[in-house]
Amino acid sequence: MIKEEELVKLGFERQGVSKEESGDKAFHYYTYDIGNGVISLITQSNDEVENGNWHVEVFDDTHIRFETVEDLTKFIAVVEKNVVA
Numbered sequence: 001m002i003k004e005e006e007l008v009k010l011g012f013e014r015q016g017v018s019k020e021e022s023g024d025k026a027f028h029y030y031t032y033d034i035g036n037g038v039i040s041l042i043t044q045s046n047d048e049v050e051n052g053n054w055h056v057e058v059f060d061d062t063h064i065r066f067e068t069v070e071d072l073t074k075f076i077a078v079v080e081k082n083v084v085a
Contacts, residue, residue, distance in 0.1 A: 002054045035083045
């Protein structure tokens with residue numbers, strides 16, 4: 001399980017979409033960019049969250065999904081550790 005507070009603690013940035021922008025209702029989601037943004041992580045929108053449990057996907061690849069904060073934390077740590085400045 002991944003809670004919203006854990007996303008914030010890991011450094012995910014909240015992205016807000018206004019009612020006007022969406023053409024329907026306002027919502028938000030979270031993103032996290034690694035390196036030069038080549039690897040981008042994204043959550044579902046808050047109106048798609050079930051029972052307070054968020055998941056994180058690699059942007060544009062729904063085949064890679066993190067559903068536990070432990071796995072997500074390990075992935076971020078390993079990739080961030082290997083970013084060449």
